[in-house]
Amino acid sequence: MVVLRPKLLSVLATLTPLATLSGCNLVVMNPSGDVAAQQSDLIVVSTLLMLVIIVPVIATTLFFAWRYRASNAKAKYDPTWHHSTGLEVLIWTAPLMIIIALGALTWISTHLLDPYRPLDRIGAGRPVTAEMRPLTVEVVALDWKWMFFYPEYGIATVNELAAPVDRPIAFKLTSAAQMTAFYVPALAGMIYTMPGMETKLHGVINEAGVYDGFASHYNGPGFSRMRFKFHGLDEAGFEAWVQRVKAEGTPLDRAAYLQVEKPSEAEPVRYYASVEADLYQAILGMCVEPGKMCMHEMMAIDAQGGVAEGHEANRERLVHDRTGSHDGFGYGSGHGAEEAPAATAPASGREPRSDEQPQGMAPDAGGQAGAPATAPAGGHGGGHEGHGGTAPGAPPEPGSIAPNQLNQQ
Numbered sequence: 001m002v003v004l005r006p007k008l009l010s011v012l013a014t015l016t017p018l019a020t021l022s023g024c025n026l027v028v029m030n031p032s033g034d035v036a037a038q039q040s041d042l043i044v045v046s047t048l049l050m051l052v053i054i055v056p057v058i059a060t061t062l063f064f065a066w067r068y069r070a071s072n073a074k075a076k077y078d079p080t081w082h083h084s085t086g087l088e089v090l091i092w093t094a095p096l097m098i099i100i101a102l103g104a105l106t107w108i109s110t111h112l113l114d115p116y117r118p119l120d121r122i123g124a125g126r127p128v129t130a131e132m133r134p135l136t137v138e139v140v141a142l143d144w145k146w147m148f149f150y151p152e153y154g155i156a157t158v159n160e161l162a163a164p165v166d167r168p169i170a171f172k173l174t175s176a177a178q179m180t181a182f183y184v185p186a187l188a189g190m191i192y193t194m195p196g197m198e199t200k201l202h203g204v205i206n207e208a209g210v211y212d213g214f215a216s217h218y219n220g221p222g223f224s225r226m227r228f229k230f231h232g233l234d235e236a237g238f239e240a241w242v243q244r245v246k247a248e249g250t251p252l253d254r255a256a257y258l259q260v261e262k263p264s265e266a267e268p269v270r271y272y273a274s275v276e277a278d279l280y281q282a283i284l285g286m287c288v289e290p291g292k293m294c295m296h297e298m299m300a301i302d303a304q305g306g307v308a309e310g311h312e313a314n315r316e317r318l319v320h321d322r323t324g325s326h327d328g329f330g331y332g333s334g335h336g337a338e339e340a341p342a343a344t345a346p347a348s349g350r351e352p353r354s355d356e357q358p359q360g361m362a363p364d365a366g367g368q369a370g371a372p373a374t375a376p377a378g379g380h381g382g383g384h385e386g387h388g389g390t391a392p393g394a395p396p397e398p399g400s401i402a403p404n405q406l407n408q409q
Helices: 004-023 034-067 085-112 235-248 254-261 279-284 295-303 311-317
Strands: 121-123 135-142 145-150 155-158 160-164 169-175 180-183 191-193 199-203 209-215 227-233 250-252 270-275
Touching: 034 085, 034 121, 034 199, 135 160, 135 180, 135 191, 135 279, 145 160, 155 160, 155 235, 160 235, 169 180, 169 191, 169 279, 191 199, 227 235, 235 270, 250 254, 254 279
Parallel strands: 135 169, 160 227, 250 270
Antiparallel strands: 135 145, 145 155, 155 270, 169 199, 180 191, 180 209, 209 227
16 A cells, blocks of 8 residues: 555646646637537547547557466467457458548548638538628738738728628638738638738638637747737627727728838737728739739739840849848848849858858959859860869869859849
């Protein structure tokens, strides 16, 4: 008894924190939206199906270890045993049936819960009718905040989302900065957002309340505070919320948007009573800034085989570095010193970061790295012009000239 008591106390100390979890609200397993509820059911059913194999295997392993222990003289010992048809059938059939069941369940659920698929129900036994018009919400992920457009009402918000209970929601999502993941656990699944691309998500909230939404994909130093509140409201409450946004909000045009777009953390809730026409489409097309080329324009040019004349101007119109995160290392006015794409010292005009001799570059007159070598006399020199006669595929010899395209002005 004295030996077992410390072990018993250790077990109780381990189980006590687990018992306290019974009071926690595990949103993923107890959501308030029908789509999230179906995903929760999928997790439970899949887990139970896997436990059908896992539990018997663990139990059998423990039983065999106890039954055939060294001190059990009654256990039959048969050193010549090597095969059992019945055991082989059981070992292979049971897992195969579980895999088939899991595969069928996954295939069906993958199509029914496809985030791009419009909802056909708002709850168990409650199909979507022709009178139920989905609420369209356009979502833009910024550094590090969320912007929501309501095209039906002509309003927009930052870090606050609202929707009426039992009304389907059709999200259109993009990003103005970097790839981010949009997630409201109580509503539906996670969906990624990417610059210049639009993803879709359909969901519905079935219970009124305030729920957490956040970025579930790490995207920089402001990631942990890139959160917002999602309000599930009745019809009257939602209409009152819309009127409050219109009463307290300010106009949102391109200039105002560009100010909001600048990186910031822990951004407060903002309301916008009106939105400039086609602003979301401009964000999606990466052409909010004056003079920038929209994605659809670029795709139209590509479809025609490109443009041979005036391509330098097009290149400037396609520069997208609004945050200045590449200041001094990219091409384009307003983003540091202008330089040729992929330029190296000295063509870039920047000082070398070390005195180490770069491969393929000759020292300058002072013995410092960074000055390109001159082409050897005789033009080709046994190889291509400007490559110092190096054989194709071979590394450049010390002191030979670097490829011309690395230092073009």
